[in-house]
Amino acid sequence: MGCPPPQRLLQSAPFSKKAIKRWGLENFICDFQSQQCWLSQKDNLKQREPSNPISFHFPSSCSSSYLLPFLFLSPLFHFATFMAAVNFLSLCIALLLTLTLTLTHSASDVVLLLQEIKPSLQGTAENLLLLSWNTSVPLCQWRGLKWAFSNGSSLLCTDLSSPHWTSLSLYKNPFLHLVSLRLPSANLSGALPREIGELTNLQSLYLSVNSLSGAIPLELGYSTSLSDIDLSHNLLEGSLPTSIWNLCDRLISLRLHGNSLSGSLPEPALPDSTCKNLQFLDLGQNTFTGNFPDFIVGFHGLKQLDIGDNMFSGQIPPTITELKLEKLNLSHNNFTGVLPNFGTSNFGVEVFEGNSPGLCGPPLRTCNGGSGLSSGAVAGLVIGLMTAAVVLVSLLIGYFQGKRKKNVDDDEEEEEFDEGEDEETGNGGGGDGKFILFQGGEHLTLEDVLNATGQVMEKTSYGTVYKAKLADGGTIALRLFKEGSCRDRISCLPVIKQLGRIRHENLIPLRAFYQGKRGEKLLIYDYLPNKTLYELLHESREGKPVLNWARRHKIALGIARGLAHLHGLETPITHGNVRSKTVLVDDFFVARLNEFGLDKIMVPAVADEIVAFAKTDGYKAPELQQMKKCNSRTDVYAFGILLLEILLGKKPGKRSRTGEFVDLPSLVKVAVLEETTMEIFDVELLKGIRNPMEEGLVQILKLAMGCCAPVTSVRPAMDEIVRQLEENRPRNRSALYSPAETRSGSVTPF
Numbered sequence: 001m002g003c004p005p006p007q008r009l010l011q012s013a014p015f016s017k018k019a020i021k022r023w024g025l026e027n028f029i030c031d032f033q034s035q036q037c038w039l040s041q042k043d044n045l046k047q048r049e050p051s052n053p054i055s056f057h058f059p060s061s062c063s064s065s066y067l068l069p070f071l072f073l074s075p076l077f078h079f080a081t082f083m084a085a086v087n088f089l090s091l092c093i094a095l096l097l098t099l100t101l102t103l104t105h106s107a108s109d110v111v112l113l114l115q116e117i118k119p120s121l122q123g124t125a126e127n128l129l130l131l132s133w134n135t136s137v138p139l140c141q142w143r144g145l146k147w148a149f150s151n152g153s154s155l156l157c158t159d160l161s162s163p164h165w166t167s168l169s170l171y172k173n174p175f176l177h178l179v180s181l182r183l184p185s186a187n188l189s190g191a192l193p194r195e196i197g198e199l200t201n202l203q204s205l206y207l208s209v210n211s212l213s214g215a216i217p218l219e220l221g222y223s224t225s226l227s228d229i230d231l232s233h234n235l236l237e238g239s240l241p242t243s244i245w246n247l248c249d250r251l252i253s254l255r256l257h258g259n260s261l262s263g264s265l266p267e268p269a270l271p272d273s274t275c276k277n278l279q280f281l282d283l284g285q286n287t288f289t290g291n292f293p294d295f296i297v298g299f300h301g302l303k304q305l306d307i308g309d310n311m312f313s314g315q316i317p318p319t320i321t322e323l324k325l326e327k328l329n330l331s332h333n334n335f336t337g338v339l340p341n342f343g344t345s346n347f348g349v350e351v352f353e354g355n356s357p358g359l360c361g362p363p364l365r366t367c368n369g370g371s372g373l374s375s376g377a378v379a380g381l382v383i384g385l386m387t388a389a390v391v392l393v394s395l396l397i398g399y400f401q402g403k404r405k406k407n408v409d410d411d412e413e414e415e416e417f418d419e420g421e422d423e424e425t426g427n428g429g430g431g432d433g434k435f436i437l438f439q440g441g442e443h444l445t446l447e448d449v450l451n452a453t454g455q456v457m458e459k460t461s462y463g464t465v466y467k468a469k470l471a472d473g474g475t476i477a478l479r480l481f482k483e484g485s486c487r488d489r490i491s492c493l494p495v496i497k498q499l500g501r502i503r504h505e506n507l508i509p510l511r512a513f514y515q516g517k518r519g520e521k522l523l524i525y526d527y528l529p530n531k532t533l534y535e536l537l538h539e540s541r542e543g544k545p546v547l548n549w550a551r552r553h554k555i556a557l558g559i560a561r562g563l564a565h566l567h568g569l570e571t572p573i574t575h576g577n578v579r580s581k582t583v584l585v586d587d588f589f590v591a592r593l594n595e596f597g598l599d600k601i602m603v604p605a606v607a608d609e610i611v612a613f614a615k616t617d618g619y620k621a622p623e624l625q626q627m628k629k630c631n632s633r634t635d636v637y638a639f640g641i642l643l644l645e646i647l648l649g650k651k652p653g654k655r656s657r658t659g660e661f662v663d664l665p666s667l668v669k670v671a672v673l674e675e676t677t678m679e680i681f682d683v684e685l686l687k688g689i690r691n692p693m694e695e696g697l698v699q700i701l702k703l704a705m706g707c708c709a710p711v712t713s714v715r716p717a718m719d720e721i722v723r724q725l726e727e728n729r730p731r732n733r734s735a736l737y738s739p740a741e742t743r744s745g746s747v748t749p750f
Contacts, residue, residue: 110178111135114142116195121183121212123190129183139176146180177201184230185209185691192236197222204228208255209690209731211235216261221246232257232282233731239263240288248273253280257306258731264290275299284329285309292316292335297323308332313356316340335359338367350588434515438500441511441524444476449514449524454478462606467527475527476511485606486521495600496523498571506562508584508592521601528592533642534580538651549685549695550730551589552646556700557725558591559583563639564718566596567632573597576630577610578638579619580645599630618652618662622710633712639721640707644668647701649682665708668701677701696728703728 118133132143139147140155147155155176178199188210196205197219205226213235220226221243227250236259244254245268265288268275278299284306291314296305300323308329315337316330328347332354339352339361349363360367435446454466457477462485466478486492492515500510512524533555536547545551559578566573575582576599584592599607607629621637624630641652644664652664671680678692689695703724709715716724 110199111139113195113198114145114178117193119190120193120195121188121190121207123188123211125189127187129186144181144183144186145178146182147176148179150175150177179225180204180206182206183210188212192217192220192231194219196220199223201225206230207234208232209234213237215239216241216244216256218243220244223247224250226250227252227277229253230255231259234259236261240266242266242269245269245273245275248275249277251275251278254278255280255282256286257282258285261286261288263288265293267293267295273298274301276301279303282306283310287311289313292320294319296320299323303327305329321345331355339364436496436500436513436515438509438511438513439503440509440526444512444524446514448472449476449478449512449522452476452478461609462602477525477527479523479525481521481523483519485603486519486601487603488519492521492601495597498569498573499597502566502569502573502596504562504565505590506558506592507565507596508594525594528584528586530584530586530592532581533583533585533591533646536585537580537645537649545587545589546687547682547684548687549689549697552685553700553725553730554589555583555585555591556643556646557722559593559642560639560718560722560725562591562593562596563635564722567635567718572632574599574630574632575635575638576600576607578635578642579617580642583642618654618664621712623712632718633715636707636715636718636721639718640704640715641665643700643704643707647681647685647697647704649685665705668705695730699728700725 114133118130121127122130129143132141139145149155179201180203181196181199182204184206185208188207190212191214192207192212194217196202197217200223202223203225205223205228208230209232211234212231215238216231216236218241220229221241224247226247229247229251230253232255236256238261240256240261240263245266248268248270261283265283273295275298279301281296281299281302282304285308288307288310290312292312293307294317296302297317297319302323302325304327305323305325306327306329308331310333313334313336316335316339318340321340321342325345328345328351330352331350335352335355336358337360339359341362347363352359352364435449437444448470449468452468452470454468456464457467458465461482463479463481466480468476468478470476496510496513500513503509508525508528510523510525514520514522514524516522531544536544563575563578566575573596575593575596577595578593582593582595584594586592599610602610619638619641621634624634641664644650645652648664648667650662650664650667652662654661668677668680671677677698681692681697685697686692689697692698703716703721707715707721
């Protein structure tokens with residue numbers, strides 16, 4: 001039980017009524033430490049302030065929890081009779097007896113609770129932020145806490161010199177409540193204390209991006225004033241307590257994303273609970289199991305729902321379409337059956353991807369057993385077909401004139417090439433050369449390829465890349481090498497054979513190869529209507545998706561995985577030309593490497609030219625000055641430069657206008673020496689990041705610098721780079737969702 005404010009006890013004193021009537025009870029401020037009361041320092045009262053304070057003290061016969069005031073002489077005191085004093089004491093005793101039954105928790109009770117909560121939150125190591133939770137520090141300076149009075153006004157440290165803020169009267173005030181506990185990214189490593197459930201006036205609890213472990217206590221559901229809970233990106237485990245739905249009537253947001261919570265999702269105790277105020281429910285990236293929680297479709301106020309990256313199974317109920325959802329994520333579960341018709345909601349493939357193959361319906365595959373195209377594939381075809389003002393060129397003019405006919409006589413070279421390879425087939429090359437198909441290119445014919453019309457996409461000193469439209473409306477990418485740029489036929493074919501077998505999510509696959517009688521060579525790839533990483537990073541940002549840290553990390557990890565796959569093959573492949581212009585990025589921020597392994601089919605002079613170009617672009621490893629032959633370690637160096645380019649948002653290499661050479665590792669070294677490391681990161685990368693240290697940015701920066709080490713033996717291998725990138729994932733991975741809807745200046749979903 002708390003003590004009544006001194007003002008209330010002043011009001012009970014018959015000989016002070018005249019003073020109270022004159023000045024107004026609300027204008028008195030009392031201090032328990034000095035045991036005195038003053039008129040407040042308001043401008044309109046300065047001239048009427050009494051010259052001496054009214055004093056009181058604690059009699060030894062009373063508990064320290066209660067106050068029995070004794071007033072002494074002052075200019076406000078009109079001395080009364082002894083009987084008046086006796087009457088006053090009787091009145092005080094009656095008042096104190098009443099208070100023992102009626103008073104609610106005072107701030108001092110909450111302070112005691114916080115002293116119990118503090119060690120649970122901080123764990124074994126002392127937490128600097130929680131050092132302020134000390135009774136020698138004014139309440140308004142306790143970090144992460146917000147206090148408010150019963151009338152709704154907040155407690156502010158507007159005048160620390162006033163005894164009102166430093167006295168014990170604040171701790172004893174029954175009208176002062178703790179309304180918010182906000183400590184995100186605070187390096188908390190303990191457990192979620194059950195005493196939080198006793199904070200009955202707490203309205204918001206924000207403890208995201210910490211290392212809190214253990215279970216969510218049952219008592220959390222007893223803090224009946226809670227409306228906003230964010231415990232996302234911690235190490236919480238166990239099941240979600242049913243008591244959480246006790247808060248249903250007040251709850252507005254519940255965010256538990258990125259923990260290790262498991263089991264089935266408990267239903268509210270009351271079967272008709274609608275949680276009418278709940279707008280944001282984020283349970284993504286946990287290990288919840290069971291069928292889709294049907295009771296969620298009764299939460300009609302929901303605007304954002306994320307249950308992605310769990311282990312839910314069964315069918316998605318059609319009634320989910322009754323919710324007026326602005327954001328939805330059901331991806332990476334085990335859902336099956338037919339997707340409900342979401343009408344005009346226009347949820348993309350990313351909302352449902354990664355579920356059981358049995359999940360079908362728009363925007364996924366069709367449900368009739370066919371292999372219908374996804375909306376993403378259809379969109380790619382539409383983009384290819386709608387290209388305006390296509391420049392018609394005759395591919396391979398001068399190479400493929402004359403009558404084209406099937407060649408029924410396979411020559412000795414093709415027999416050697418096809419032997420024992422199930423995924424590649426000769427397609428009767430024709431008298432002009434040989435046409436080899438690889439997995440995924442079976443639908444192509446030499447006739448279609450040679451009659452395709454194309455648009456020049458890129459020209460280099462060793463060849464030209466075309467975007468080619470086939471007669472059936474499909475689109476492919478063709479790389480035509482200049483005569484004399486490649487090795488002889490016998491030397492090239494084994495390398496092409498290996499490149500045609502490579503399949504990885506982060507590598508653009510080779511679909512077919514044509515080699516003519518006169519030495520001309522043509523590589524056929526899938527056409528991907530995507531931007532290069534260079535374009536995303538350095539060209540105009542208007543209308544492009546926000547490149548936050550979560551998305552850049554996914555791109556970097558994809559590139560690293562692709563390179564690690566190449567380096568880990570039985571016969572390792574060196575990319576040889578790693579740079580932002582050879583990385584394509586799709587709408588879901590999946591990176592795909594292009595042009596890998598081409599240096600192995602080039603004549604030495606052309607291979608040296610590629611290396612020289614890498615130097616101009618700033619990706620060339622220092623040892624290439626002497627040996628001039630790429631290997632896995634030079635790939636690692638180029639990846640390190642590319643990773644710095646992603647982190648800093650700066651173009652490496654020589655500037656075409658000024659001739660200035662930008663050395664990214666040197667920029668980082670200078671920033672470290674000047675202790676301005678946090679200022680070197682790209683501004684757009686930092687959007688939405690509360691604590692760059694917690695997001696692993698510094699660790700990834702160190703990794704990039706290690707890749708760029710001058711000594712080759714110091715550089716990590718690509719599989720080690722992948723491991724470190726995976727260990728330092730961004731905490732807010734939900735920022736990857738809804739790429740088409742998240743543009744510069746908009747709010748990242750969830």
